[in-house]
Amino acid sequence: MAGLFGSAAATASNTLGDLKGDVELGNPPTDSISDLAFNPNPADQKDFLAVASWDNKVRIYEILPNGQGxxxxxxxxxAPVFSTDFFKAGTHVLSAGADKQAKMLDLNTGQATQVAAHDAPIRSVRYFEVNGTPMAVTGSWDKTVKYWDFRSPQPAGTVAVQDRVYAMDVRDNLLVVGTADRYINVINLQDPNKIYKTLQSPLKWQTRVVSCFTDSQGFAIGSIEGRCAIQYVEDKDSSLNFSFKCHRDPPQANVTNVHAVNAISFHPVHGTFSTAGSDGTFHFWDKDAKHRLKGYPNVGGSITTTAFNKTGSIFAYATSYDWSKGFQGNNANYPTKVMLHPVQADECKPRPSTKKR
Structure with a gap:
C-alpha cells in the first residue's frame, strides 16, 4: 500500500501552509540540533522547551506568551548531546549523548546528576513510569537498552538488541527500539526485560526515527529513503499497516531526489502527525484517513528534529545541518535555529476516518 499519500509536493492551495507566523527562538545552540522536547505538564500553563545539540549542551527555554523563548x-x-526528555511532572529533564552517560536536571535547583551509563554513546533517553515510580530507558550504540531507577546507580534491567540503537520512543507501556540493519523491537514496559515482538522495518533503508501513536497502539517509522511506515503492534490490526513516500523532489529527467525523514511527531490532541526531513520541509498527515493535511515551504535548511507542546498549539522545528550530504555539505553559514510554528485550528485536525476495523 505504498504511496497512498502521493507526492509531498503541494498541489492544491488548501493543503499549502504558510510560515509567516513562525517565531525564531533567541540564543540558539551553536552547533547542529539533535532533539527537542516540551514539558508535558506545564506549570501555570507555562511551556518549557529542551533543546539538545552537538555543542555539548541542553538548553531549557521558557516560551513566553508572545511566542519568544x-x-x-x-x-x-x-560530548555532543543526542537526546532529551522531560519527566511527566515537568520538574526534571533527562539528557544523553556521545559521552556515554545520561544526566537528570532538577529544574527547581538547577543541579544536574548522572543517572545512567553505557559502554558506547547513548542515542536516546526517554522517561516512563512503572506503578508510579519514575524511570528512564536508554538505548545505546553498545547494542543494549537499559532501564534506570533514579534511586540506584546500577541499571534496573538490560535488554540486548541486534545492533546499535538508532531511534527509540515511549508512549504509556509501549517502547519501540529501532536499530541498525532495520530491526524494530517492540517491548511492553509491563514486562520490560523481554522483547514482545521483533520485525524488520517495512522500509528498505536505514531507520532514522520511530515515533509512537498517541494511543500507543502502534508507531511510525521514518527512513533515509524519503518514506514513512505506519505500523500497528498487534497482528489483528496488521491490515492497517502501510507505507508512503514523502520528502522527495518532483522527478526531473527520470531522476527523483529523495531525502531522509529525520523527525516524526504526533499531535497530542488529534493524533495526527508531522514528518520533517533533509529537504527542509515539514508536513502534517492524517494516518487514519490516509491524507496529507498540510505541506509547508522549504525553511532554508534540513529539519533535524520536531516537537509539539502539550496542547498541540505550538509546533517546534529545528533547522541545522544533518550530515545527509557528508562533510562537504556543511559550511559556516548553514542555519542553526529553532522555530516555533503556531498551529492553526484546521492544520492538524483529522479528516473523517475511512479505517475499517
Whole structure:
C-alpha cells in the first residue's frame, strides 16, 4: 500500500501552509540540533522547551506568551548531546549523548546528576513510569537498552538488541527500539526485560526515527529513503499497516531526489502527525484517513528534529545541518535555529476516518 499519500509536493492551495507566523527562538545552540522536547505538564500553563545539540549542551527555554523563548538553564555534557526528555511532572529533564552517560536536571535547583551509563554513546533517553515510580530507558550504540531507577546507580534491567540503537520512543507501556540493519523491537514496559515482538522495518533503508501513536497502539517509522511506515503492534490490526513516500523532489529527467525523514511527531490532541526531513520541509498527515493535511515551504535548511507542546498549539522545528550530504555539505553559514510554528485550528485536525476495523 505504498504511496497512498502521493507526492509531498503541494498541489492544491488548501493543503499549502504558510510560515509567516513562525517565531525564531533567541540564543540558539551553536552547533547542529539533535532533539527537542516540551514539558508535558506545564506549570501555570507555562511551556518549557529542551533543546539538545552537538555543542555539548541542553538548553531549557521558557516560551513566553508572545511566542519568544527565554533561556532559563542549561546542562553541560562532555560530548555532543543526542537526546532529551522531560519527566511527566515537568520538574526534571533527562539528557544523553556521545559521552556515554545520561544526566537528570532538577529544574527547581538547577543541579544536574548522572543517572545512567553505557559502554558506547547513548542515542536516546526517554522517561516512563512503572506503578508510579519514575524511570528512564536508554538505548545505546553498545547494542543494549537499559532501564534506570533514579534511586540506584546500577541499571534496573538490560535488554540486548541486534545492533546499535538508532531511534527509540515511549508512549504509556509501549517502547519501540529501532536499530541498525532495520530491526524494530517492540517491548511492553509491563514486562520490560523481554522483547514482545521483533520485525524488520517495512522500509528498505536505514531507520532514522520511530515515533509512537498517541494511543500507543502502534508507531511510525521514518527512513533515509524519503518514506514513512505506519505500523500497528498487534497482528489483528496488521491490515492497517502501510507505507508512503514523502520528502522527495518532483522527478526531473527520470531522476527523483529523495531525502531522509529525520523527525516524526504526533499531535497530542488529534493524533495526527508531522514528518520533517533533509529537504527542509515539514508536513502534517492524517494516518487514519490516509491524507496529507498540510505541506509547508522549504525553511532554508534540513529539519533535524520536531516537537509539539502539550496542547498541540505550538509546533517546534529545528533547522541545522544533518550530515545527509557528508562533510562537504556543511559550511559556516548553514542555519542553526529553532522555530516555533503556531498551529492553526484546521492544520492538524483529522479528516473523517475511512479505517475499517
Amino acid at each position: 527565554q533561556p532559563k538553564v542549561q546542562v553541560e555534557h562532555q
